[in-house]
Amino acid sequence: MNPADAFDPLRPRLLRIAYRMLGIVAEAEDVVQEAYLRWHQTDRAAVRDAEAVLVRTVTRLSLDVLKSARVRREEYVGTWLPEPIVDAVEGDDLTLTLMMALERLSPLERAAFLLHDVFGMDFEEVAKAIDRDPAACRQLASRARAHVREARPRFPVSEAQGRELASAFYAASRGGDLRALQGLLAQDVVVYSDGGGKTKAALNPIYGREKTLRLFEGLLRMLEENYSQLVHEGFVDGLPAFVTLEKDGTLQTTALGIEDGQVVAIYVTRNPDKLHAVRGLVKDKLPT
Known part of the structure; x- marks a missing residue:
């Protein structure tokens, strides 16, 4: 099977995950492209769940980028905001306000929350994606959820x-x-x-x-x-x-x-x- 046949239908989801992790479209695109190159080199015949493998790859690549990005943001001139995405249908309700709240989390907390609470993965899959046990992932997501809950508007408008x-x-x-x-x-x-x-x-x-x-x-x-x-x-x-x-x-x-x-x-x-x-x-x- 051509590598693109399995990858291309998943690209929008992978881009959403990477963007929510990183807040910069170009960095998210680079991560997804790197995941595609690695997918080319994978023994795809041995892969039972392409989506799980690719989400895992994108998450780990994003964590690597995020660690260095946090250093760059400490040196950033003025306030750092996520790159604005105009009129995009993201498939979740994670607004810019809530993304700002995620900036205060550790990379692992951010990953656990996004994969479980936003993208609907169970904790077994989250654990594989971030290389932690499921119990630790539950704790990470719980801490993140508390921060997000504080930032979520109590009286939203239509x-x-x-x-x-x-x-x-x-x-x-x-x-x-x-x-x-x-x-x-x-x-x-x-x-x-x-x-x-x-x-x-x-x-x-x-x-x-x-x-x-x-x-x-x-x-x-x-x-x-x-x-x-x-x-x-x-x-x-x-x-x-x-x-x-x-x-x-x-x-x-x-x-x-x-x-x-x-x-x-x-x-x-x-x-x-x-x-x-x-x-x-x-x-x-x-x-x-």
């Missing part, structure tokens, strides 16, 4: 409500209606901005409604009202979001964590290294 709030947020923040913006923000809202040292962005998170209002007021004063061009509305990793072309020519995604009708978190990605896929998605709406 898709329609999310779109409506994102549209209202864009209009208020870019049109200078600070009173309307204030009404949209939770008292303890947090702004995360990822420029990666490549573009202007806040180096540290901005906490609280008042500081957030001052941030947008300053941007309006500095760059004038309506300083951005809206090029796409939709979702980023499950959160209501929009894509803009800013006055300085920077492409940017803004995703909103919403709970009980208010914005509790704002995730802004400006690092151009993380926006190649987004640029391709909206290229027809960008100036030539």
